[in-house]
Amino acid sequence: MSALPLDVITAGARAILLANGCTTITSDRDWPAAVRHYREMCAKYPDYAKGGGILQDAFRDAEVALTAMYAPHPDDLAVDRFALAMKAKLAAKRAEGYGGWDDPERCSIALLYQLLAEHVAKGDPVDVGNFAMMIHQRCERIAPAEKEVDR
Known part of the structure; x- marks a missing residue:
């Protein structure tokens, strides 16, 4: 996983969720912990990002897209x-x-x-x-x- 700032990955994941019609988003204070948990699980279980849950998909997609933006070729x-x-x-x-x-x-x-x-x-x-x-x-x-x- 990349080392993107938590606020960046959080904003990306939220945008993806909203774009996919998910309107029930947890409070702002819960997002950084959710991102940290996602990264810990990916580090511990390499297949975790393949997950299938809406949050896992949003975090993975946001991290992939935003890493490309923050790490230019x-x-x-x-x-x-x-x-x-x-x-x-x-x-x-x-x-x-x-x-x-x-x-x-x-x-x-x-x-x-x-x-x-x-x-x-x-x-x-x-x-x-x-x-x-x-x-x-x-x-x-x-x-x-x-x-x-x-x-």
């Missing part, structure tokens, strides 16, 4: 860290006066392709990510630059 964490690096680089470049990638009148898609290729050659994955994002946000696909573009 390493992919999600990596994307979050990469996005922070991208935002920092974009902010630094804005402070230097760069901008306009989102305006086709100021910055052609051909120029974005060219800049992407140049930054792949330079080797900075954050710059490559930023140019790929700009192309993505224009609903374009990455294509090789056909010729040099005037800046």
Whole structure:
């Protein structure tokens, strides 16, 4: 079992019970003890969570769903860290006066392709990510630059 806070698992279990039409819910003060009991029984008897009682099902379903929310996948964490690096680089470049990638009148898609290729050659994955994002946000696909573009 996960180590989710009691109030989180309690809220999840209550929401599941209500969503399933169970309106007879014990008082607020009884819930933490019920969650603790559920966890103790699961630790002692591995098949307990398979149970079949409405409370057991609610606790199990809440714990599974909420654990996934509170323990994001390493992919999600990596994307979050990469996005922070991208935002920092974009902010630094804005402070230097760069901008306009989102305006086709100021910055052609051909120029974005060219800049992407140049930054792949330079080797900075954050710059490559930023140019790929700009192309993505224009609903374009990455294509090789056909010729040099005037800046």
